[in-house]
Amino acid sequence: MTDTLRVPARSAADGPDPARRGWTVVLAGLGALLCSLDVVVVATALPALRADFGAGLSDLEWTISAYNLVFACLTLTGAALGDRFGRRRMYVVGLAVFTAASAAAALSGGPGPLIAARMAQGAGAAVLLPLTLTLISEAFPAEKRGVAIGVWGGVTGLGVAAGPVLGGAVTEGLSWQWIFWLNVPVGLVMIPLSATRLRESRGPRPQLDIVGLVLAAVGLTGLAWAPVRAPQAGWGSAEVICAFVVGVVFLAAFVAWERRARYPMLPLGHFRRRGFTTANAVSFLLYGSLLGALFMITQLFQTGLGYSPLEAGGRILVWNAMPLVVAPVAGALADRFGNRPFMLGGLLLQATGLGLLAWRVEPGVGYGELVVPLIVAGIGISLVFPSVANAVTQSVPRGEEGVAAGVSNALRELGGVFGVAVAAIVFTTAGGYGSPTAFVDGCGPALWVSAGVAAVGAAVAACAPGRTGG
Structure with a gap:
């Protein structure tokens, strides 16, 4: 019997017919939507979780960071599994894991089980998200890829935009459990469609780098923990120092191993490409700024300013909805003018918007004073989403997009973990949950730090190669 998974993939120029390309964009976009949605959908439910479970700041931080931590540590594994066993096949597996973990999160009876389920969700997302970019890159030629990735960026932005609103509406109208139940029917529909509508392809490595997978996972876990x-x-x-030491030692061992592995999970030569290195650094800093700010802003509107979960989600929409409008246009323009101007300009706008927001945050501040800063920051992230993804995939040879996407997603999720952790540290140093005033006192400095992280990202983006650079 012919094994269709072993048929060599056609080149993208000869690749899938328009209908199959359409299915690829839709299904890959929905996968990206699920993954990005669950990064932020819990945010507006944090006060409800604190009241329902009696959870402290650490539990709330872990509810978000557990997902990002596992996502970051396993995303290289997900990309490698797709290259080895088939991208369509592993995409379906990732959907199944994510869907089952969502049901487990909905059934959680306390912070511990919820955090464990969030970790399982992160494992499923670690397979899904890098393969979304790989599937799109495989389906479209280079000259049309920017538009497709722009759509991907807009859909990813939809997840970021819809997350706080959906989380607030569901938490207020039903219960926080339903923010996870909603994933289940979507996943159950996507699994058979992905199995039948996507075209199978594989990466250039015929063997799985098991040693590299273990070393990378342990190293990233230590640095994120x-x-x-x-x-x-x-x-x-001792715990924190040991975690840092373990992370550094295992990542150093990973680099040493990858230099001599026959089929390395991460060809280190990619990091000699300025476009690859700067794009990944930008991704890390963008998500550090974004998720650190989101962690604080969703609570600010409820705990500090007294809005309900739904009211808070609706007011945040002017920030997070910007990628729906701006990201597809930015992706198309990046094909014409290059990625650097959009990464640089976007991070400058993100830093400016968050800085203005931090400046205006004070007890009793009106929502009207926060709208413009939120819009400015929203336009900023909209410019960076598609351009940084485009820069990553363009900076490596064809066939290496899966590895490139895996590295980018690992670093961006790791950036999110660091961003939330740093925001929480600054918040507890300057304020707390004792009163709305105490919360606002801590929120302002935390937002200043998130703005600073975005400004550092802009400096890195300025070092990216121009349109024809390497």
């Missing part, structure tokens, strides 16, 4: 635990254990504690 330390800042998440630092607010509770202390930066000078």
Whole structure:
């Protein structure tokens, strides 16, 4: 019997017919939507979780960071599994894991089971998200890829935009459990469609780099664990110091192993490409700024300013809805003018918007004073989403897009973990949950730090190659 999974993939120029390309954009976009939605959908439910479970700041931080931590540590694994066993096949597996974990999260009876389910969701997303970019890159030739990735960026932005609103509406109208139940029917519909409508393809490595997978996972876990635990254990504690040391040692071992592995999971030569290195650094800093700010802003509107979950989600929409309008246009323009102007300009706008927001945050501030800063920051992230994804996939040879996407997603989720951890540390140093005034006192400095992270990202983006650079 012919094994269709072993048929060599056609080149993208000869690739899928328009209908199959359409299905690829839709299904890959929905996968990206699910993954991005669950990064932020919990945000507006945090006060409800705190009241329902009696959860502290650490539990709330882990509810968001557990997903991002596992996502970051396993996303290279997800990309490698797709290259080895088939991207369509592993995409379906990732959907199944994500759907089952969503049901487990909905059934959670306390912070511990919820955090465990969020970790399982992160494992499913680690397979899904890097393959969304790979599937699109495989389906479209380079000259048309920017538009497709722009649509992908807009859909990803939809997840970011809809997350706080959907989380607030569901938490207020039903219960927080339903923010996870909603994933289940979507996943159950997508699984058979993905299995039948997507075209199978594989990456250039015929063997799985097991040693590399273990070393990378342990190293990234150590580096991510330390800042998440630092607010509770202390930066000078044995736990935090050991986590940093383990992370550094295992990542150094990973680099040494990859230099001599026959089929390396991460060809280190990619990092000699300025476009690849700067794009990944930009991704790390963008998501550090974005998720750190989101962690604080969703709570600011409820705990600090007294809005309901739905009212808070609706007011945040002017920030997070911008990618729906701007990202597809930015992706198309990046094909024409290059990615650097959009990465640089977007991060400058993100830094400016968050800085203005931090400046205006004070007890009793009216929503009207926060709208313009939120819009400015929203336009900023909209410019960066598609251009950084485009820069990553364009900076490596054809066939390596899966590896490139895996690295980019690992670093961006790791950036999100660091961003939330740093925001939480600054918040607890300057304020707390004792009163709305105490919360606002801590929120302002935390937002200034998130603005600073975006400004550093802009400096890195300025070092990216021009349109014809390498």
